[in-house]
Amino acid sequence: MSRSYLLSVVLVLGLAGCSEAAAPDNSDTSTANPQSRLGARLISRFDCGSCHSIPGIRGASGVVGPPLTAFARRAYIAGRRPNTAENLENWLVNPRQTDAETAMPDLGISAQQARHIRAYLYTLK
Numbered sequence: 001m002s003r004s005y006l007l008s009v010v011l012v013l014g015l016a017g018c019s020e021a022a023a024p025d026n027s028d029t030s031t032a033n034p035q036s037r038l039g040a041r042l043i044s045r046f047d048c049g050s051c052h053s054i055p056g057i058r059g060a061s062g063v064v065g066p067p068l069t070a071f072a073r074r075a076y077i078a079g080r081r082p083n084t085a086e087n088l089e090n091w092l093v094n095p096r097q098t099d100a101e102t103a104m105p106d107l108g109i110s111a112q113q114a115r116h117i118r119a120y121l122y123t124l125k
């Protein structure tokens with residue numbers, strides 16, 4: 001094996017490693033994305049699972065609210081507003097602003113926490 005052959009193998013492997021590291025992460029699972037990982041922790045901390053069944057959250061099997069299964073594919077939030085990132089974050093921060101009579105309580109979630117929680121809910125496909 002010639003030295004230049006070995007060198008080019010090393011180069012190609014090196015470049016492949018580089019482009020892999022720089023590639024965007026499209027897998028978007030709860031463990032791949034730090035924002036959604038934080039969201040999962042907040043969901044546990046706020047005990048959303050006492051009212052909702054939520055895939056991937058231990059003990060989240062409540063039946064007070066609707067299951068959040070496949071939430072990324074849901075067309076509407078609580079059957080009222082289109083399921084956009086902005087509407088979902090607003091819903092989490094202040095559900096009663098969307099519907100004054102909803103049974104979902106205001107849990108004191110900040111805008112930043114809502115972004116993380118939204119990121120997790122959108123991994124549910």
Ligand code: HEC
Nearest residue numbers: 046047048051064065066076077078079102103104105117
């Ligand atoms: C005390 C019970 C309760 C808790 C705690 C609660 N929810 Fe809810 N949630 C509800 C109810 C009830 C609804 C249905 C609201 C409606 O249709 O008006 C709902 C609706 C929702 C919806 C819209 C669901 C749909 O099918 O469109 C989302 C998303 C949601 N909750 C997320 C959360 C998250 C995230 C948490 C924790 C931060 C949480 N909820 C905590 C009771 C709760």
